[in-house]
Amino acid sequence: MSELPQKPVFRFAPSPNGALHLGHAYSALLNEQLARKTDGRLLLRIEDIDQTRCTPALEAQMISDLAWLGLDFAPPHRRQSDHFEDYRQALDQLIGRGLAYPAFMSRGDIRAWIGDQERETGKPWPRDPDGAPIYPALDRHLSASAREARIASGEPFAWRLDMEAALAMVGEELSWLETGEGPSGAHDIIAAEPAVWGDVMLARRDTPTSYHLSVVVDDALQGVTDVVRGRDLFFATAIHRLLQHLLSLAAPRYHHHRLILGDDGTKLSKSKGDTGIAALRDAGIDPVTIRIKLGFR
Numbered sequence: 001m002s003e004l005p006q007k008p009v010f011r012f013a014p015s016p017n018g019a020l021h022l023g024h025a026y027s028a029l030l031n032e033q034l035a036r037k038t039d040g041r042l043l044l045r046i047e048d049i050d051q052t053r054c055t056p057a058l059e060a061q062m063i064s065d066l067a068w069l070g071l072d073f074a075p076p077h078r079r080q081s082d083h084f085e086d087y088r089q090a091l092d093q094l095i096g097r098g099l100a101y102p103a104f105m106s107r108g109d110i111r112a113w114i115g116d117q118e119r120e121t122g123k124p125w126p127r128d129p130d131g132a133p134i135y136p137a138l139d140r141h142l143s144a145s146a147r148e149a150r151i152a153s154g155e156p157f158a159w160r161l162d163m164e165a166a167l168a169m170v171g172e173e174l175s176w177l178e179t180g181e182g183p184s185g186a187h188d189i190i191a192a193e194p195a196v197w198g199d200v201m202l203a204r205r206d207t208p209t210s211y212h213l214s215v216v217v218d219d220a221l222q223g224v225t226d227v228v229r230g231r232d233l234f235f236a237t238a239i240h241r242l243l244q245h246l247l248s249l250a251a252p253r254y255h256h257h258r259l260i261l262g263d264d265g266t267k268l269s270k271s272k273g274d275t276g277i278a279a280l281r282d283a284g285i286d287p288v289t290i291r292i293k294l295g296f297r
């Protein structure tokens, strides 16, 4: 792993596709607390690559809710949709080294193909740690001319990582330093197992990047030393470590934290208005009460 700069750099990286809720607030406040304790800097990154769901109005609302909570982020704020060119360059590196391929199957194609497969074999198709089916990768070994012909005919496609080729290129065990806790409470050095994700998406049909690609590019570009985020992203860290290795990017430390659950025990979502920060403010609750409720002073 490359050397990390001395002063810690933290980031809070919300996607403005809904209202800021208590789960976000917990993550942002924990970042703030850890940055303060370590004399580090806290950055804000707006993860808005999904331009159909993320809107300027939601972004403005999120920023104002964060300010109301008393959170202060070091400038400049990075907005991912302003930096598609950075992600394109990283993607081009992977394509140039034969590690990415155009994937033509739509979600519907994938669903239908897997359904047939499961009926024929009587066995469930393998799933990734998030429960999504592993990409069937029928087009991984298409000839260059077949690919070109399909692209030239205007067929839509995404870019996917050739996981097998990528792992062969790495040729060593990947790991990360976990300072928080994983689903099993484990911490310390965690062995990364990216293979369980299959050929992950690097750029979507309608977006020139993906969450995984842009998050590793930005963490490196912003000099982030400490990624503090929800435990729901624990297993995805294996993909991030792989991409960092392939793109020669420094590896941050990771701290995955507990998720704030709703009263019904399920994960909070942006559509659940009752735990939205703006809704709590409108109900007369003040920022100090929210901090205390979440376990901060």
Ligand code: GLU
Pocket (backbone or CB within 6 Å): 013, 014, 015, 047, 215, 228, 229, 230, 233
């Ligand atoms: N943008 C992601 C989210 O809102 C967080 C990504 C990260 O912290 O790595 O869930």
